[in-house]
Amino acid sequence: MQQGRVAAADKFTSETRWGVMSTVLVVEDSRSQRECISHQLRCSGLNVIQASDGVEALDKVERNYPDLVLLDIVMPRMDGYGVCRLIKANPETRNIPIVFLTGKGQQLALFSRAIDRAEAYVSKPWQPRELLATIKKVLLNANIKFDRASADAWTEYGILNLSTIELYQSRADAWTKYSAQIIKLYDSSLAAFEQALAIEPSHSTANKYRNRVQTIRAILMKQLEKSKPCKVCDYYYGKDGINCAVHPGGRPQELCRDWEFN
Incomplete structure (x- = not known):
């Protein structure tokens, strides 16, 4: 775990900028949608890693410390709200920005606490330009740093x-x-x-x-x-x-x- 924290410290102290191979973790249980999103992001100059559900997403976050997590909400094993809460509560990953990708836009108000912890959300069916513009904005505004937790x-x-x-x-x-x-x-x-x-x-x-x-x-x-x-x-x-x-x-x-x- 110590090596992971050192790696995180090195990663989080560097500026995250669009076009410098920022890494996005795409979390989506639909394989076709996951591959489609990943293809769009790669074509836009981003490095992409994937997870098919919430449990795998947490493992990928701990192993890779991505610059941003693009997170579906309705998934097996653990939904996106649970994943978001754990990422944002973990002192080692809490500064990683999260963008929700969801077809349940009408239910967002019911989960305001989880949404408040995320930086943005994009509704399905997504528009490629909107998705990329949202990710770009969040990455440019991200203040990812490794700080000592209490x-x-x-x-x-x-x-x-x-x-x-x-x-x-x-x-x-x-x-x-x-x-x-x-x-x-x-x-x-x-x-x-x-x-x-x-x-x-x-x-x-x-x-x-x-x-x-x-x-x-x-x-x-x-x-x-x-x-x-x-x-x-x-x-x-x-x-x-x-x-x-x-x-x-x-x-x-x-x-x-x-x-x-x-």
């Missing part, structure tokens, strides 16, 4: 991760479909509380939540260890009715190396 900021980010976990766990298929993501969110929250305590060792809220997360995570890992992990898909199968995410119907007719080796 213990309170890290604590708030950790708590937001825990709130996101609650949304996942409220689903009936939480552990058969989202176990890997839930564990990752617990790890992210724990890392956030550790960061807060590194800055302010006496921070009572961070200490309380860190201890709670450590206890809960240890219990969950013991429960998950009762089922064998699938090394291919990072989900679990076998016992207690938990199925393989790749082969939910059971052992496939063709050779599946994970079934054979576990």
Whole structure:
């Protein structure tokens, strides 16, 4: 993580300018729309990386620190509002500008808190000129920098991760479909509380939540260890009715190396 923060610091201290191969992360679950948008942006001199849903988007943001995120709202696993809240709450990514791309313009008022955190939005069906002009404006006005976050900021980010976990766990298929993501969110929250305590060792809220997360995570890992992990898909199968995410119907007719080796 330290290397990522150093890379982010180098990236965020440089000016972001249109035409200097700024990197845009395009997050869209429709492959055809994602490829179309990506083609338009590349033809306009931008470097493009892609994500097909909210979970993949968060991973790409942490790995690549893009100059801008073009974010669809209605997506599987995690919607755009959840992605936006986590990006803007994370002290390491909060200054990355976000442009919402959505066909649900009539619902924007219902999500004003998430919209307020984004820099702009473009409605579908988008017009190429409007889309490019909006991205250009946001990039030119972006003030992307790497600054030292407070213990309170890290604590708030950790708590937001825990709130996101609650949304996942409220689903009936939480552990058969989202176990890997839930564990990752617990790890992210724990890392956030550790960061807060590194800055302010006496921070009572961070200490309380860190201890709670450590206890809960240890219990969950013991429960998950009762089922064998699938090394291919990072989900679990076998016992207690938990199925393989790749082969939910059971052992496939063709050779599946994970079934054979576990």
